Every structure is written in C-alpha cells, then in structure tokens.
Amino acid sequence: MNKKTAVITGAARGIGLASTKIFLQLGWQVAMVDRDTEELQRVADTLENVLAVDCDVSVPEQVASMVQKIASQAWQIDALINNAGVADFGPLQETDFQRWRRVMETNLDGVFLCSQACIPQLKKTRGSIVNIASISGLRASTLRVAYGTSKAAVIHLTKQQAAELGEFGIRVNCVSPGPVKTKLAMAVHTQEIIDAYHDAIPLNRYGQENEIANLIVFLCSAEASYITGQSIAADGGFESTGVGLPALRTVSESD
Numbered sequence: 001m002n003k004k005t006a007v008i009t010g011a012a013r014g015i016g017l018a019s020t021k022i023f024l025q026l027g028w029q030v031a032m033v034d035r036d037t038e039e040l041q042r043v044a045d046t047l048e049n050v051l052a053v054d055c056d057v058s059v060p061e062q063v064a065s066m067v068q069k070i071a072s073q074a075w076q077i078d079a080l081i082n083n084a085g086v087a088d089f090g091p092l093q094e095t096d097f098q099r100w101r102r103v104m105e106t107n108l109d110g111v112f113l114c115s116q117a118c119i120p121q122l123k124k125t126r127g128s129i130v131n132i133a134s135i136s137g138l139r140a141s142t143l144r145v146a147y148g149t150s151k152a153a154v155i156h157l158t159k160q161q162a163a164e165l166g167e168f169g170i171r172v173n174c175v176s177p178g179p180v181k182t183k184l185a186m187a188v189h190t191q192e193i194i195d196a197y198h199d200a201i202p203l204n205r206y207g208q209e210n211e212i213a214n215l216i217v218f219l220c221s222a223e224a225s226y227i228t229g230q231s232i233a234a235d236g237g238f239e240s241t242g243v244g245l246p247a248l249r250t251v252s253e254s255d
C-alpha cells in the first residue's frame, strides 16, 4: 500500500521540522519544502522517507515545479502543511511597502499559491490542509502591523478554502501557535517581549515545537475527520485571557 504523503513547507527547521518527524514516526513520507537549500539538504540527509524540495513558496513558478517534483516520484498528496513563514516586527510608520510585501509574500501569498497548486492532488486523496497562522493574527499587538495582518488573513483564507473544498472531501484548518523559541521568534523577540509573553500566558512559559506539531498532525488524521474551517490556538491560554494575570500572580506569590 502507498504510504501517505505530507507536504510541509518551511520544513528545514522549527515547527515544520518537528511536524516532519512526527509524520515520519507515524509511517508517512514527507516532502520537505524550504528555500534554505543548505539547511534543508543537511537535515533531509539525516532522515528516511523524505524528499527535499528546494522552493520559495512565494514564487508561483517554483511552487508549480515543487508539485511536479512530488508527482514525478509518483507520490500522492494526502496533507499540505502551509507552515513556511517570516517575521518582521516594526512600528507602523517604519514598515515601508517593501517590508510589508516581504512578509505578505511568504505568509499569505505562499499559503494561497501552495494550496492552489496542491488542490488537484488533494481532491484525489480527499486530503487535508493545515495553515499555520499565529496568536498575532488573533490579537493585535505593537510592532506586528505586517506580521499580524498576514496571519489574520491566513485565518480567514482557511475559512474560504474550507467553504469551497468541503464538497471534494478536503478539510482545511488553521493552527495559531503561541510563542516558541525557534530561529524566527528569537530574531524578533526582545527580552521585553519574552517577559511580556510570560506575563500574558496562563501556562507562564513558551511552547515547544512538538506541542504545536502534535496539533498539526492530529488535524491531518482520521480522528479529525469532521473538523474543518477551524482555527485552533496552541498557545498556553494566551488568546483566552485579558488583563489581570501579572496582578494575580503577585497575589498568589504573597499567599
């Protein structure tokens, strides 16, 4: 029997790599898609049942070649994980059009393009798509005009895709991670931001790659067969809370 195939963008490291490893443990094969050619090859060489595909998800021609490369292996596509992302934190007035586009082209255009390109294959397998947004797409904050807006758009794009693709048996869901200490996050999280997240998260800590990846893999599984159009946060409770946690902690400490 053919192995199931997951196509994971941004798979060379971080959440994408953690998801790759869980799919492999469950007996799937994984097309690892990334534009960091060197890192992708280095990591793929250490794994079995993977296909490394060098591709920038924001470039339509490269996305078309990526799908062709997977098809040329006679691999079907059972799941697409639109995980590739970039972060750029800056004040609204310093975010020029070039910075705005750099974020949008990967975080939003990439999700649109990869999904579009994989739909014919997903129709054949009645597979699923998981888009990776962020808590920054759920709640606005400082410095995230481009990043937060791109991720909010991904949450809505998920619903649009679920609405149209349901009749083909394709489920589309979205995972919004809370902060995880990956290369992407550490490039933009100052100590001040790290402290603010600890204060605002009921579980009082950053998440780990696997804690996000487990949810991604679940949404692609048969156990999630009636779940579509949903956005689920794996965020230690960040989205569910408002003001008051730091004050509550001060009171608890003095008990």
Ligand SMILES: NC(=O)c1ccc[n+]([C@@H]2O[C@H](COP(=O)([O-])OP(=O)(O)OC[C@H]3O[C@@H](n4cnc5c(N)ncnc54)[C@H](O)[C@@H]3O)[C@@H](O)[C@H]2O)c1
Binding pocket: 009, 010, 011, 012, 013, 014, 015, 016, 033, 034, 035, 036, 055, 056, 057, 058, 082, 083, 084, 085, 086, 087, 105, 106, 110, 132, 133, 134, 135, 176, 177, 178, 179, 180, 181, 182, 183, 184, 185
């Ligand atoms: N780490 C966090 O705190 C956090 C929080 C919320 C959401 N997210 C989201 O999770 C996803 C994964 O992030 P991560 O933290 O694992 O980051 P990461 O930087 O560790 O990994 C991202 C990967 O995506 C690749 N990539 C970036 N742009 C690409 C493009 N145009 N084409 C192909 N590959 C590209 C990078 O080369 C890298 O390997 C992103 O969408 C990110 O926005 C992360």
